[in-house]
Amino acid sequence: MFDLTGKCALVTGASGGIGGEIAKTLHAAGAVVGLSGTRVEPLEALAAELGDRAFVLPCNLSDADAVSGLVKQAVEAMGSVDILVNNAGITRDNLFMRMSDEEWQSVIDVNLTATFKLCKSALRGMMKARWGRIINISSVVGATGNPGQGNYAASKAGVIGMSKSLAYEVASRGITVNAVAPGFITTAMTDKLTDEQKSGILTQVPAGRMGDASEIAAAVLYLASPEAAYVTGSTLHVNGGMAMF
Amino acid sequence: MSDVADRVKKIVVEHLGVEEEKVTENASFIDDLGADSLDTVELVMAFEEEFGIEIPDDAAETIQTFGDAVKFIKEAS
Numbered sequence: 174m175f176d177l178t179g180k181c182a183l184v185t186g187a188s189g190g191i192g193g194e195i196a197k198t199l200h201a202a203g204a205v206v207g208l209s210g211t212r213v214e215p216l217e218a219l220a221a222e223l224g225d226r227a228f229v230l231p232c233n234l235s236d237a238d239a240v241s242g243l244v245k246q247a248v249e250a251m252g253s254v255d256i257l258v259n260n261a262g263i264t265r266d267n268l269f270m271r272m273s274d275e276e277w278q279s280v281i282d283v284n285l286t287a288t289f290k291l292c293k294s295a296l297r298g299m300m301k302a303r304w305g306r307i308i309n310i311s312s313v314v315g316a317t318g319n320p321g322q323g324n325y326a327a328s329k330a331g332v333i334g335m336s337k338s339l340a341y342e343v344a345s346r347g348i349t350v351n352a353v354a355p356g357f358i359t360t361a362m363t364d365k366l367t368d369e370q371k372s373g374i375l376t377q378v379p380a381g382r383m384g385d386a387s388e389i390a391a392a393v394l395y396l397a398s399p400e401a402a403y404v405t406g407s408t409l410h411v412n413g414g415m416a417m418f
Numbered sequence: 419m420s421d422v423a424d425r426v427k428k429i430v431v432e433h434l435g436v437e438e439e440k441v442t443e444n445a446s447f448i449d450d451l452g453a454d455s456l457d458t459v460e461l462v463m464a465f466e467e468e469f470g471i472e473i474p475d476d477a478a479e480t481i482q483t484f485g486d487a488v489k490f491i492k493e494a495s
Contacts (some may be wrong), residue, residue: 300456300463345456
């Protein structure tokens with residue numbers, strides 16, 4: 174089950190904890206993977222660990238020109254982009270009353286606008302191939318909101334609405350578009366939280382623990398697989414029961 | 419009929435699965451040839467590849483009929 178042999182997957186934010194795990198999981202299922210991210214060093218380390226079928230494609234998603242070139246680069250390296258995982262994301266938390274236009278815009282640019290552009294440019298090849306999988310990483314916060322994250326929550330809710338709209342448009346072409354919404358996952362980002370903060374968060378998680386990046390990667394693998402051909406426009410919540418929909 | 423028109427017609431016939439006789443100068447892709455809006459996007463993509471040209475989004479929207487497509491491509495290439 175879930176065999177991705179012969180498929181080429183582009184994963185953004187692959188230098189981060191969740192993105193790296195997604196790339197590893199798709200690779201283990203047989204896919205060729207394009208590892209995109211801003212930090213080249215971890216990308217190269219990951220590519221070296223994976224060995225064959227891995228390409229490093231550095232890209233800063235806050236640079237609009239670089240975003241437009243990324244899919245082209247990926248196609249040149251891998252031959253096609255059959256699976257696109259928009260995982261890259263940033264936070265610039267601040268109280269709403271204190272949030273600057275720049276804090277708002279930079280988060281929207283990377284989390285939402287870059288996702289839009291990458292979807293758009295990857296679609297061309299998918300339409301021709303009559304097969305494609307787009308998986309956009311949203312967040313539980315996109316559905317529930319979170320104090321201090323007005324910009325982030327807006328971008329992640331935007332990703333869900335955008336994915337659904339696109340899912341309507343391209344379903345007849347064998348292309349599915351879905352979102353995965355992680356809850357609290359152990360990553361470098363959450364390692365910075367104090368024990369007190371962590372236990373505060375865990376009181377809201379029925380599963381009583383943080384999630385692991387591999388649990389997000391497994392959800393992505395399912396949605397990327399041929400078996401998930403009839404699943405489109407959905408949001409898969411992976412959050413230990415923290416919010417149920 | 420010019421070479422461009424022949425090549426455009428071939429793409430339209432293949433993509434939309436219509437009979438060649440139906441692809442006339444004033445035949446509208448959507449109203450006469452049964453295309454949906456996404457088909458027109460795909461046709462434009464196919465024209466771009468066949469003729470090695472770039473058709474910007476605002477120009478693509480003006481290409482409604484077979485004749486429009488031939489005219490645009492002749493001017494662009």
